[in-house]
Amino acid sequence: MQKYRLRILTGSIQEAYEAAIQLICEFAGCEVVVLKVQPNHVDLVSMIPSKFGISQVFK
Template identity: 55%
Template sequence: MSSRFRKLSHTIWHCQYHIVWVPKYRFRILRGAVKSAVESGIQSICGYSGCEVVELNVQPDHVHLVVLVPPKKSISELLGRLKGQISMKIFQQFRELRKKPYWGNHFWAKGYCVDTVGLDADMIRRYVRYQEEKERQLEQLQLVD
């Protein structure tokens, strides 16, 4: 078993996701102290949620997050928590943003993009072929007995 896998009581897993989301109206606001607040918020919320940040890149108008998420966690729940709690933190910390009429109470745009970061397809095919070969060898051994 490779170290890339994580363990739960009855599960061995490697669920890695690439998630991208943007501020409302895709404003280029994720700079300086706002950027730092977003980064620290993502790190702490993911850690608290039992998720592991693999890569994090906060650009002025979007966030890229590659994260390991246990199979018992929902991606929509994680993103709801990230976007909701970070939004509240940003509006508390940077009160001047709340005064802008276009924000309302929403810092982030609705929705997000998520993609799985999985094993290489060739690697999976080789693994399946290997398992099939191992199964045949076992069957032949059982016939000999």
């Protein structure tokens, strides 16, 4: 656990992160179930096809 979390994921940065994650998931054939971009972290639940590993999708 980090000692300090910077609150930088707001405004246009938040929108850019959401769009980038959606794009990556679409490209990899994944389904985004839950995506919440908080000011200091991102919560993501996605359905990844069994032919891929998590590390392969989010390199």
